[in-house]
Amino acid sequence: MVNYYSADIVITVSSTPLKQGVVAVNDEGVIEGVYDSHSVPDGVTVKRLAGVLIPGFVNTHCHLELSHMLGKIPQHTGLPTFLSNVMRDRNHTEKDMVSAMKKADEMMFKNGIQAVGDHVNSVISAPIKEKSKIIYHTFVEIIGVNNTQLQEKIDHARDLEFHFDANHSSITPHAPYSCTKLMFKAFKKAISEDNIISIHNQESDEENKLFRYKTGDFLTFYAEQGIDMSGFKAQARNSLQSYLPYLPTNNRIILVHNTFTSLKDLDFINRMNKKVVLCLCPKANLYIENTLPKIPVFEQDNRDITIGTDSLASNDTLDMLEELKTIHTHYPNIDFNSSIRWATLNGAKALGLESRLGSIEVGKAPGLVLLKNMNQLRLTKNVQVERIV
Incomplete structure (x- = not known):
């Protein structure tokens, strides 16, 4: 099974950050796809996350x-x-x-x-x-x-x-x-x-x-x-x-x-x-x-x-x-x-x-971590971490 996660910003580390990016991850934690908001496959269910998604x-x-x-x-x-x-x-x-x-x-x-x-x-x-x-x-x-x-x-x-x-x-x-x-x-x-x-x-x-x-x-x-x-x-x-x-x-x-x-x-x-x-x-x-x-x-x-x-x-x-x-x-x-x-x-x-x-790329299993309460890309004392994968 493949799960699709979207966040306000996805920082892949290896490329430019994606606004409303989507990451596809299989049950073994391996990245199967990374998409911008316009290229998500049709018919998939995307879980929306509020925050900045980064690799583990x-x-x-x-x-x-x-x-x-x-x-x-x-x-x-x-x-x-x-x-x-x-x-x-x-x-x-x-x-x-x-x-x-x-x-x-x-x-x-x-x-x-x-x-x-x-x-x-x-x-x-x-x-x-x-x-x-x-x-x-x-x-x-x-x-x-x-x-x-x-x-x-x-x-x-x-x-x-x-x-x-x-x-x-x-x-x-x-x-x-x-x-x-x-x-x-x-x-x-x-x-x-x-x-x-x-x-x-x-x-x-x-x-x-x-x-x-x-x-x-x-x-x-x-x-x-x-x-x-x-x-x-x-x-x-x-x-x-x-x-x-x-x-x-x-x-x-x-x-x-x-x-x-x-x-x-x-x-x-x-x-x-x-x-x-x-x-x-x-x-x-x-x-x-x-x-x-x-x-x-x-x-x-x-x-x-x-x-x-x-x-x-x-x-x-x-x-x-x-x-x-x-x-x-x-x-x-x-x-x-x-x-x-x-x-x-x-x-x-x-x-x-x-x-x-280390980076959100197809074929890797980096883990996915959500930084919540971010102010754009500014890190404040209110930011919290949540493991997604």
């Missing part, structure tokens, strides 16, 4: 296994203190963790999220992902703050990866402050070109202070964790410029957060000629550092931008619409159509899912 969201960054930490960590602590709190409080009973993950997974699907890029340090989320209506690409994090057992840490990540969908998983360095230069070099040698990389980048200015001058709150964090940093040398440049040369050239690289990424950093990315995507997690940035990335600068630099929610340790919901509202509240001049592309097709491309998701 792609959440490029999350930590599902931290879902039990909702409301447990204070806001505006700064990243090093936030990390200390996560490490101290993340362990909980398996029953509670699984229950919280199931609720988070259901919340994301209800909120119109069709795919998620999810970071893990364990296999606890694997059964939930296997049964989920959401497509997950799982990033297994590698942490190596010293130069011992480099290959063992990579092998351990491979062992964890085995428990997730082989077509939608990869290993990745966690962050520049949690991996040494030798770890980045070992990682580069260990992976193939189809291994998607997703790394936390410049989420805090303390990260740049560490790499530039070997000063700041990260030194206190390392001391509290009993980590010897005597061998670390100041690089006299930001963290991004210190580690990006050691990542492979041909792999897709998602840089997550970018809260303190500068114009010089963007220029450095351009000169590196790597396949870099910038993922924004605005609500988490405000939760932890109480500031946002220079999003208009990223846009003007023609960067490929995606959007993520981060985890419930640093957010009060997993809702891409709320992330979009945050962006448009702080940067009202950003084009709505551009930001929808960041939240859909760009995310699908970043996760290697663009042939299936």
Whole structure:
């Protein structure tokens, strides 16, 4: 059976928005037709929807296994203190963790999220992902703050990866402050070109202070964790410029957060000629550092931008619409159509899912999401999301 849905505006993402457009979807969620108001087949029943119809969201960054930490960590602590709190409080009973993950997974699907890029340090989320209506690409994090057992840490990540969908998983360095230069070099040698990389980048200015001058709150964090940093040398440049040369050239690289990424950093990315995507997690940035990335600068630099929610340790919901509202509240001049592309097709491309998701095109199964209470194409606090397909 084919169902026909019409909305005030249909944003296909891949082409011009359609006023009173109509989308035909079969029972498997596959798009069978996209029509303007004058080309709808005769004799079909069209369900009229009030609002803007878009493809399902792609959440490029999350930590599902931290879902039990909702409301447990204070806001505006700064990243090093936030990390200390996560490490101290993340362990909980398996029953509670699984229950919280199931609720988070259901919340994301209800909120119109069709795919998620999810970071893990364990296999606890694997059964939930296997049964989920959401497509997950799982990033297994590698942490190596010293130069011992480099290959063992990579092998351990491979062992964890085995428990997730082989077509939608990869290993990745966690962050520049949690991996040494030798770890980045070992990682580069260990992976193939189809291994998607997703790394936390410049989420805090303390990260740049560490790499530039070997000063700041990260030194206190390392001391509290009993980590010897005597061998670390100041690089006299930001963290991004210190580690990006050691990542492979041909792999897709998602840089997550970018809260303190500068114009010089963007220029450095351009000169590196790597396949870099910038993922924004605005609500988490405000939760932890109480500031946002220079999003208009990223846009003007023609960067490929995606959007993520981060985890419930640093957010009060997993809702891409709320992330979009945050962006448009702080940067009202950003084009709505551009930001929808960041939240859909760009995310699908970043996760290697663009042939299936991210845009309303015949043959894809992107999900359909209705944005209600829209004022033309202006996003206000009154807009609500409803999953249609």
